[in-house]
Amino acid sequence: xxxxxxxxxxxxxxxxxxxxxxxxxxxxxxxxxxxxxxxxxxxxxxxxxxxxxxxxxxxxxxxxxxxxxxxxxxxxxxxxxxxxxxxxxxxxxxxxxxxxxxxxxxxxxxxxxxxxxxxxxxxxxxxxxxxxxxxxxxxxxxxxxxxxxxxxxxxxxxxxxxxxxxxxxxxxxxxxxxxxxxxxxxxxxxxxxxxxxxxxxxxxxxxxxxxxxxxxxxxxxxxxxxxxxxxxxxxxxxxxxxxxxxxxxxxxxxxxxxxxxxxxxxxxxxxxxxxxxxxxxxxxxxxxxxxxxxxxxxxxxxxxxxxxxxxxxxxxxxxxxxxxxxxxxxxxxxxxxxxxxxxxxxxxxxxxxxxxxxxxxxxxxxxxxxxxxxxxxxxxxxxxxxxxxxxxxxxxxxxxxxxxxxxxxxxxxxxxxxxxxxxxxxxxxxxxxxxxxxxxxxxxxxxxxxxxxxxxxxxxxxxxxxxxxxxxxxxxxxxxxxxxxxxxxxxxxxxxxxxxxxxxxxxxxxxxxxxxxxxxxxxxxxxxxxxxxxxxxxxxxxxxxxxxxxxxxxxxxxxxxxxxxxxxxxxxxxxxxxxxxxxxxxxxxxxxxxxxxxxxxxxxxxxxxxxxxxxxxxxxxxxxxxxxxxxxxxxxxxxxxxxxxxxxxxxxxxxxxxxxxxxxxxxxxxxxxxxxxxxxxxxxxxxxxxxxxxxxxxxxxxxxxxxxxxxxxxxxxxxxxxxxxxxxxxxxxxxxxxxxxxxxxxxxxxxxxxxxxxxxxxxxxxxxxxxxxxxxxxxxxxxxxxxxxxxxxxxxxxxxxxxxxxxxxxxxxxxxxxxxxxxxxxxxxxxxxxxxxxxxxxxxxxxxxxxxxxxxxxxxxxxxxxxxxxxxxxxxxxxxxxxxxxxxxxxxxxxxxxxxxxxxxxxxxxxxxxxxxxxxxxxxxxxxxxxxxxxxxxxxxxx
Numbered sequence: 001x002x003x004x005x006x007x008x009x010x011x012x013x014x015x016x017x018x019x020x021x022x023x024x025x026x027x028x029x030x031x032x033x034x035x036x037x038x039x040x041x042x043x044x045x046x047x048x049x050x051x052x053x054x055x056x057x058x059x060x061x062x063x064x065x066x067x068x069x070x071x072x073x074x075x076x077x078x079x080x081x082x083x084x085x086x087x088x089x090x091x092x093x094x095x096x097x098x099x100x101x102x103x104x105x106x107x108x109x110x111x112x113x114x115x116x117x118x119x120x121x122x123x124x125x126x127x128x129x130x131x132x133x134x135x136x137x138x139x140x141x142x143x144x145x146x147x148x149x150x151x152x153x154x155x156x157x158x159x160x161x162x163x164x165x166x167x168x169x170x171x172x173x174x175x176x177x178x179x180x181x182x183x184x185x186x187x188x189x190x191x192x193x194x195x196x197x198x199x200x201x202x203x204x205x206x207x208x209x210x211x212x213x214x215x216x217x218x219x220x221x222x223x224x225x226x227x228x229x230x231x232x233x234x235x236x237x238x239x240x241x242x243x244x245x246x247x248x249x250x251x252x253x254x255x256x257x258x259x260x261x262x263x264x265x266x267x268x269x270x271x272x273x274x275x276x277x278x279x280x281x282x283x284x285x286x287x288x289x290x291x292x293x294x295x296x297x298x299x300x301x302x303x304x305x306x307x308x309x310x311x312x313x314x315x316x317x318x319x320x321x322x323x324x325x326x327x328x329x330x331x332x333x334x335x336x337x338x339x340x341x342x343x344x345x346x347x348x349x350x351x352x353x354x355x356x357x358x359x360x361x362x363x364x365x366x367x368x369x370x371x372x373x374x375x376x377x378x379x380x381x382x383x384x385x386x387x388x389x390x391x392x393x394x395x396x397x398x399x400x401x402x403x404x405x406x407x408x409x410x411x412x413x414x415x416x417x418x419x420x421x422x423x424x425x426x427x428x429x430x431x432x433x434x435x436x437x438x439x440x441x442x443x444x445x446x447x448x449x450x451x452x453x454x455x456x457x458x459x460x461x462x463x464x465x466x467x468x469x470x471x472x473x474x475x476x477x478x479x480x481x482x483x484x485x486x487x488x489x490x491x492x493x494x495x496x497x498x499x500x501x502x503x504x505x506x507x508x509x510x511x512x513x514x515x516x517x518x519x520x521x522x523x524x525x526x527x528x529x530x531x532x533x534x535x536x537x538x539x540x541x542x543x544x545x546x547x548x549x550x551x552x553x554x555x556x557x558x559x560x561x562x563x564x565x566x567x568x569x570x571x572x573x574x575x576x577x578x579x580x581x582x583x584x585x586x587x588x589x590x591x592x593x594x595x596x597x598x599x600x601x602x603x604x605x606x607x608x609x610x611x612x613x614x615x616x617x618x619x620x621x622x623x624x625x626x627x628x629x630x631x632x633x634x635x636x637x638x639x640x641x642x643x644x645x646x647x648x649x650x651x652x653x654x655x656x657x658x659x660x661x662x663x664x665x666x667x668x669x670x671x672x673x674x675x676x677x678x679x680x681x682x683x684x685x686x687x688x689x690x691x692x693x694x695x696x697x698x699x700x701x702x703x704x705x706x707x708x709x710x711x712x713x714x715x716x717x718x719x720x721x722x723x724x725x726x727x728x729x730x731x732x733x734x735x736x737x738x739x740x741x742x743x744x745x746x747x748x749x750x751x752x753x754x755x756x757x758x759x760x761x762x763x764x765x766x767x768x769x770x771x772x773x774x775x776x777x778x779x780x781x782x783x784x785x786x787x788x789x790x791x792x793x794x795x796x797x798x799x800x801x802x803x804x805x806x807x808x809x810x811x812x813x814x815x816x817x818x819x820x821x822x823x824x825x826x827x828x829x830x831x832x833x834x835x836x837x838x839x840x841x842x843x844x845x846x847x848x849x850x851x852x853x854x855x856x857x858x859x860x861x862x863x864x865x866x867x868x869x870x871x872x873x874x875x876x877x878x879x880x881x882x883x884x885x886x887x888x889x890x891x892x893x894x895x896x897x898x899x900x901x902x903x904x905x906x907x908x909x910x911x912x913x914x915x916x917x918x919x920x921x922x923x924x925x926x927x928x929x930x931x932x933x934x935x936x937x938x939x940x941x942x943x
Contacts, residue, residue, distance in 0.1 A: 003062060003261035005134035010060035011123045012050065012109075013141035014067040017043050018100050020160065022093050023424065023446050028522075030282050036092040037281055040099045044278070044286055047107055050140060050159060051269070052293060058138070062264040064110040064126065066119040067101065073116055075248050082248055083193050092350055093422075099281075106277035108267045110259065117255050120145055124251035127154050129261055147173065148181040148251060162921040175207025175882060183216040186246035192421075195248050196241045198234045204882055205231070216246060271296045322515055323378035325476055330507035331381040332499065334403045339413050342373055342381055346417055349375045351424040353514035354444075356436045357506050359386075359493040362687065363435040364549070364663055364670045368407065369495045370502060371414070372510035377518070380507035383410055384499045401499060411440055418444050426450065428466045428513045431675070434545045445542070450513055452537040453520040455676035456529040460828070460838030460859075464676045470512045473519055478512055479505045532834050535922075536867055537675065539874045543887075544673045544683075546877070551668030552690075552888045552898070556659050558706040563655040566647050566699070573644040580637045587644055590616045597624065601634040618642065619789070626792045647699065654693060654703050661688045673890070679837045680859050681866035683890055691891045695943060707939035713898050714935050716885075717942040718911050720893040721930040722747060723865045724779050730926045731832065731860065732815035736808075741927040748772040754808050755801070774805050778812060779861055781854030816857050823856040831863035832923045833871075868929070869893060872918035879914045883907055896939065908933045 001007075021042025028038035047065070054060055075082045104111040112122055123146060127137045131153050139146055142158035147170045150156060156165035163169075170178045187206035189197020201209075209226075213219040220239050226232040235242070271294045278287040279299045291298035333339050346352040353374040358366035367386060374380035387401045417423055419442060427433050430449040437444050454464040462468060470478045484497045484505055494502070524530040578584050581600070585592040594614025598606030603624055606614045624630055624638040661669045669688065677684035685691040694700030709715045725747060729737035740750045749760045752771035758764075773790050774782075782790075784799030791798060806813045823829050823839040830836055837859040841852040869890065876887055876895070885899035885907045895915070899907045915931045936942040 001061065001262065001265050003130065003133050003135055003264075007061045007130070007133070007135035007261075008058070009126065009130040009135055009137045009261065009264065010050075010054070010063040011126060011137065011139050012047070012063070012065040013119060013123065013139065013143055013146070014043075014065040014100065014104065014111075015119050016141050016143055017046050017065075018093075018097065019421075021046060022096075023421075036096055037099070039093055039096040040103060040281060041283055041286070043100045044103050044107075044281070044283060046159065047103065047109070048286065048290060051107065051109070060138070060266055062130075062135075062261060063266050064112050064259075064264045065104045066122045066126075067111070067113040068119045069113045069115045069117065073118055073121075074252070075118075078247050079196075079244055081194050081196075102277060103281075106269075106274045108269045108274070110264045112257075112259060114255065114257065117252065121252040121255045122257060124149055124253035125255040125257050126259075126261070126264075128253040133261060135261075144173065145185075145249065145251070148178055148185075148249075149253075150178040173882075174203060176210055180210050180215065182246055182250050183210045183219075185249040186216055186242055187219075189245060190249070193248070195245045196238070197245050198238045198242055200230060200234050207882075216242070269294065275299050322474070322518075325508065325511065326378060327504040327508065329379060330503050330511075331379075332503045333381050333383040333405070335405060336409060336413060338381075339383060339405065339410060342375075343413060343417055345375055346373070346423060347420075350422065351375065351426060352417070353380075353426040353510045353517065354418070354433060355427065355506065355509045355513060356433045357382075357494045357502065358436060359495050361432075362670075363432055363439075363672070364551075364666070366436065367495065368436055368440065370506055371410070372506040374507070374510035374514040377515050378511065380511040380514075382503040382506040382510075384502060385410055386495050387497070387499050387502065388495050390496075403499070407440075411442065415442050418442050421446060424448055426513055426517045428469075428509070428516070431541045431545050431548075431673075434541060435549060438545065438549060447538065447541060448517060448521070449538060449541060450516040450520055451676055452541075453517070453524060453533060456533040456537055457520065457523060457527050457836075458838065459676075459681075459836065460679035461840060466509065466512060466516075469516055474512065474515055476512070479508055481505070527836070529834065529836060532836075535874075536681070536833065536835065536870050540675060540870055543873050543877060544675065547887055547889070548670055548672055550886050550888055550898075551663065551666055551670040552896070553667060553708050553710055554658055554662055554669045555706045555708050556662055559655045559659050559703075562702060562706070563651055563659075566651040566655060570644055570647050570651070573640055573647070577637060577640050577644065580633055580640065587641065588648070590614075593641060597634055597637065601631050601637070603630055603634045616641075618645070622789055626789065646694075646697070650694070650699050650703060653689070655706075657688055658706070671889070678866075680863040681831070681835055681837075681870065682862065682892065683866070683870075685889075685891075690889060701940045701943075704940035704943065705938045709898055709937055712901055714901050714904050714937065715888075715939055715942040716897045716899055716904060716907055716911075716933065716935045717939070718895050718897070718908065718915055718931050718933050719943075720865070720869065720915065721932050723868065723893050723929065724861050725775055726925070726927045726929065727832070727861050727864045727868075728779055728812070728815075731864070732809075732811045733926075734809050734811045738926050744930075748775060751775055751805075755804050770801065774801055778802075778805065779858055781816070781857045783850075819857050819860060820853055829856050829859050831860050831867055832919075833864065833867040835863050835867055837863055865893065868918045869895070869915075871922075872915045875914050875918065876911065879910050880907060883910065894943075896942070904935050908935070 018039055022039035028041055029035060030037050101111050113119070114122060120143070123139060127139065127149050130137045137154040139149065139154065139156045140159055141156060142160065142165070146156060147165065150165065150170050151167050158165060167178060170181065174181050174184050176184055184203060184206040185195070187198050187201050187209065188203045189195045209219055210216065213222060220235060220242065223232055223235040223239070226235065274290060275287065275296065278290060279301055282301055284301050287301065288298045331338070333342065355372045356368060357370040357372070358368055360366035369386040370382055370384045372380060372382045384404045385407045387404060389399045389401050418425060418437060424446055425444050426448045428449070429451045430447050434444050434447070450469065451464045454469055458464070462472070467478050467480070470476050484501055485491050485494065524533050574587050577587050581596050585596060587593070591613040594606065594616045597603045597616070598614050608614055621638040621642050625635050658669060663670055671685045671690045672687050674684040674686060693703050707715070725737070726741055729741060736750070736754060737747065740747050746760070748768050748771045749763055751774070752758065752763060752767045753760050755771060756767060758767060770791060773787060777787050777790065784795050784802055787802060788795040788798035819829055820842070823842045827840065827842070828836045828838045839852060839856045842856055844852055873887070873890060873895065880887070883899065883906060884903050885897050887895060887897050889896040895911065897907060897911065912931045912933060916929045919925050919929065934942045
């Protein structure tokens with residue numbers, strides 16, 4: 001087939017495929033001889049996916065996979081420092097490069113590389129030739145250096161995100177059209193490839209300059225006109241380097257390629273060589289999948305020796321055999337020479353388990369005391385950096401102990417490794433260590449997190465702390481921190497722990513982390529949660545860390561005034577409560593309150609606990625306020641105590657506590673998000689908790705007034721509208737609900753109209769309120785008793801509402817029954833995005849049975865909503881990178897941003913687009929996701 005009009009050339013960036021595959025998968029070796037094949041496995045899966053999914057109008061007529069040749073290129077002659085910062089290839093990756101070339105040929109795809117030229121130059125040349133011949137081009141890559149080629153029939157496709165990159169996407173990223181990308185890159189430089197650029201000028205500033213002056217040469221010729229002194233001088237002093245930078249980033253689209261376009265015509269894979277290669281690599285799953293597609297019999301591949309099954313899940317394999325824990329083998333690093341030897345070992349292995357020891361759990365105030373490392377099970381080290389003299393004494397000297405490296409010296413040696421893209425950093429609760437290192441100017445990456453691996457596999461079964469994981473999965477009881485620090489008022493901080501004791505504890509932590517990683521990483525695939533971990537858990541770590549470090553401004557004076565107001569109101573309510581009771585008593589004492597209500601005032605049905613005191617929780621008091629035959633004074637007393645408790649909680653939890661939570665260095669409050677807390681995937685906010693501030697009460701809204709934007713800034717809130725109901729409509733396949741959401745109809749009014757046969761126009765607000773309570777209650781498996789309490793109506797009437805609801809929307813009950821049945825059979829439920837939530841008590845009898853059933857029904861819905869907002873958060877930093885905006889908080893279905901006043905509309909449009917499209921392409925919902933937006937000087941105004 002002669003290449004010409006109507007032809008479509010796909011050019012795959014093979015080198016990018018290899019590195020993505022290497023970092024996305026665990027170390028994998030061929031069973032027969034131990035050959036590293038992890039990157040090859042990932043490469044083959046990605047290539048097969050690309051070939052198998054190329055159908056329809058965008059299917060290629062011609063295709064090639066292009067690789068970098070492992071030698072110097074013409075750019076090294078232009079600038080001898082070009083790519084000088086690139087680290088050596090990991091040892092286990094080096095032998096896999098030739099195998100990826102073999103794989104490409106086995107799939108019958110043209111395999112291209114040229115000595116002296118980079119893959120990008122070959123791609124640029126073939127793209128130009130294809131366009132000149134009248135065809136179209138798709139470049140399978142997300143590499144920013146290739147974006148200069150986009151336009152006029154050339155587009156890019158990011159296969160990992162299933163996202164097309166056209167002219168608009170390039171302009172969104174660089175701020176200029178594709179034909180000016182090289183000018184922006186020349187100014188901004190590139191630290192990864194060591195392209196110098198102009199000091200102090202980033203992409204955003206470069207785009208402003210190019211848009212103002214038209215092109216790079218004009219800008220350099222008129223540099224004297226620039227008003228900003230630093231910017232002007234940077235351009236004048238570095239003009240020659242900037243021009244060199246432009247030559248470095250400009251792709252050579254006239255590379256003397258040895259292939260014609262006609263030679264790149266798509267050829268179907270031939271079964272024999274392809275099956276032979278996959279069999280040789282021992283890729284069992286992919287071999288079966290490809291054989292099925294090619295309609296041939298899959299060759300037999302000897303299975304690995306059988307292993308006993310884990311006690312957690314039939315698909316899991318046990319931890320590999322490990323050497324015993326021997327604290328005597330842990331090394332204390334006291335000088336640069338010893339640390340350098342460890343760094344060399346890390347580079348040889350390509351991964352390292354890392355842990356930090358600090359003086360506090362508050363990452364924004366903690367001081368770094370030491371760092372532990374491990375790369376081989378049973379071997380670990382600890383680098384003491386901040387231990388004080390008089391170890392073990394709470395009131396000891398503040399002078400540093402002898403025999404420790406200087407903090408700056410140690411970090412200077414470790415920084416290149418911790419920031420090296422070719423070395424995987426493994427942690428347990430890596431977000432904490434990420435922030436500790438970030439405060440030292442180190443951006444750790446790439447990462448793996450054993451806590452999040454456990455969470456992806458075992459959510460709902462147990463917690464994911466290191467001590468439990470070590471005992472459960474390694475059969476090793478770790479050293480308890482309390483044995484070193486003590487407890488209570490006499491507890492010391494880690495900098496007071498003697499170094500020899502610290503070595504055993506800290507090095508063991510790194511050793512345990514490495515062993516857990518080796519046990520967990522292969523099991524992610526076996527229990528089919530790799531995608532959940534890779535797309536929903538791990539990428540969230542740096543996003544949340546950045547949000548937590550940014551913090552949010554809080555006005556302490558506003559909080560102080562609120563505390564005083566709340567105290568006065570509480571005093572008034574206390575007086576009213578004691579007047580109703582007819583005697584003084586401690587309103588904050590549940591025991592005394594119970595005696596007043598049930599003994600003195602004669603309320604029936606009081607239940608005593610093990611201590612002999614009556615239960616007086618919120619549910620009990622709410623019931624008393626709704627009982628028909630109850631003493632009116634008792635009902636009034638219960639209602640007033642509920643009001644008092646609400647104010648007391650707001651005062652102690654928020655207006656008082658938030659004042660002390662303001663960081664004196666930043667003037668902001670820095671919450672911490674727990675990724676692995678709730679089994680459904682919902683995030684939890686702690687220290688302080690900013691997710692439970694009431695929004696429906698006047699007092700709660702007033703607290704949000706204390707959260708303020710900085711000077712010249714605004715707070716912007718974007719909130720999913722009824723996301724859980726929308727997901728319910730999709731998963732339960734309810735036509736009426738789906739159509740209502742598509743048409744933008746008031747869903748609660750529609751439900752009321754369907755249930756009670758009343759028109760939407762002129763509907764009684766109480767009827768709509770009842771429908772709303774049922775809509776949201778059903779998601780949580782509410783009972784007639786619970787709905788009666790919420791609506792303060794008789795239980796029989798409430799149960800009638802629920803029965804009528806299920807009659808009108810039978811698909812919901814079908815969904816519930818099917819979900820519970822699935823949970824009973826499998827021991828877990830699953831979200832639309834593959835998250836598994838285990839339900840260990842689903843087959844329980846007695847009081848736990850109802851709770852377990854309701855939790856199983858709700859988990860796939862709440863979990864899917866949590867997955868959606870996680871996906872939005874993970875995509876958000878890249879989407880708003882060029883805006884003067886910062887993502888600050890996540891509160892369930894809401895994201896809060898701080899943005900310059902002039903960029904509010906742009907931020908809302910960008911963030912809304914990300915949030916409303918967050919489910920795609922993984923899941924195509926039958927209903928639209930809708931995001932409401934607000935803005936203001938404070939959080940209350942923005943919500």
